[in-house]
Amino acid sequence: MTTPAAENQPLAEPRQHRPVLVVDFGAQYAQLIARRVREAKVYSEIVPHTATVDEMLAKDPAAIILSGGPSSVYAPGAPVVDPKLFDAGVPVMGICYGFQAMAQALGGEVAETGLSEFGGTDVDVCATGVLLAGTPEHQVAWMSHGDAVRAAPPGFEVLATSAGAPVAAFEDRERRLFGVQWHPEVKHSEHGQAVLEHFLYGGAGLAPDWTADNVVAEQVEAIRAQIGDARVICALSGGVDSAVAAALVQKAVGDQLTCVHVDHGLMRAGEVEQIERDFVAATGVNLVIRHEKERFLAALAGVTDPEQKRKIIGREFIRVFEDAQRDIVAEAGAHGEEVKFLVQGTLYPDVVESGGGEGAANIKSHHNVGGLPDDLTFSLVEPLRTLFKDEVRAVGSELGVPEEIVSRQPFPGPGLGIRIVGEVTEHNLEILRRADAIAREELTRAGLDGEIWQCPVVLLADVRSVGVQGDGRTYGHPIVLRPVSSEDAMTADWTRLPYDVLSVISTRITNEVREINRVTLDVTSKPPGTIEWE
Structure with a gap:
């Protein structure tokens, strides 16, 4: 959901970090590559392969990784890489399909070898270079290919081979271009993370400075710039995402924030009390709890269809949150204040799945408050929209959010209502x-x-x-x-x-x-x- 005002508001993103762009060629592992880059403490973003070189360079990337994909590089209509990308002076690494597309664009030879490789594959290292430094001469890597690079482009040193890939890894250190046939992002590749880090640190010269404390500092600054002295509200579900988003905004603007927790009677044992006791004690947030168990149970009486349950719970949540919102707005107005902003715990996977994260308008069905009405006039504050789940937990720990909340398992918005097969x-x-x-x-x-x-x-x-x-x-x-x-x-x-x-x-x-x-x-x-x- 996007509010009208939200489209014109600056997003709280840590633009101080130049991104490593992961170009998605349709592989199931594009998000995993981005995660592994983040695990190396380097900021990453995913972009579609349809993005032009100019569009990529407009993001001022620190490096670019070309992901795998299901196509054959020589098949009609297969995605291609514009060769001018490799003349832009940005370090580039190709993985699997991206490796083959790089080789083809730069004058190498890609063809079907007759020996496909899927799963764990023996790789022989013939030159360590930057990419394979410190890794063993013989190692197991995770392959998934039918085509292979037969000849490296001019100027490239061949680093590794396998039975089905005459050229399984190469690099041109002078131009800072690198590639591997296998998937280093997959845990089954024995030295995969090391290979990625060698590219990031040695090949691209990046520093491992994407850390929880830096994220907190940058987001606090961005939130203050966005909100100013206005009031802001947050629907606090008790889950990790909304709790950490609220804690970040609380750290940034203090008592300008009011959180609303709707107790629909569908929480697990002790969770409402935990929110009221532990979260408030740790953050000092202003918290309003609406106890609405009877309302929700009455609406769910006699209902057994799971989709109908979800719709009823979502509808009632909206109505209760609207009531709380009106009360907060009325109270703020009595003091001459205006409530302009709504906090949401949108995460980076939500952004990617909603259309690539090219702006707030791409956020459609991914939100934490159960489906707020389209005519809601608040602007969105989404301080977690650049983060994966594990990063959210790390930021929560940095902020002092109680461990019981930070380490909490994902819990559905409809709560126990959809864990009862039958009537609630x-x-x-x-x-x-x-x-x-x-x-x-x-x-x-x-x-x-x-x-x-x-x-x-x-x-x-x-x-x-x-x-x-x-x-x-x-x-x-x-x-x-x-x-x-x-x-x-x-x-x-x-x-x-x-x-x-x-x-x-x-x-x-x-x-x-x-x-x-x-x-x-x-x-x-x-x-x-x-x-x-x-």
């Missing part, structure tokens, strides 16, 4: 809260929080099965544990939890939550399943 009632919510609290407690006790992206606990309220509890027959509900591992939630795999931990969780839930007589484990990846059940 106070009784069902209480069952789920108790089971969820046990699962979270035992996972934390086992030290597994860092290995799990998210562990939804799902109540199958519409399902009953026969069980035996206390020597008596029961007819109770099953609970589903859904532990998953992921980097960005676009894809995920189920987490292989230790059997002894699963046993403790199952025993405790069936002993302490009498309505539950079965605990099951969801072992489905994404795709084909989603992380949440509804």
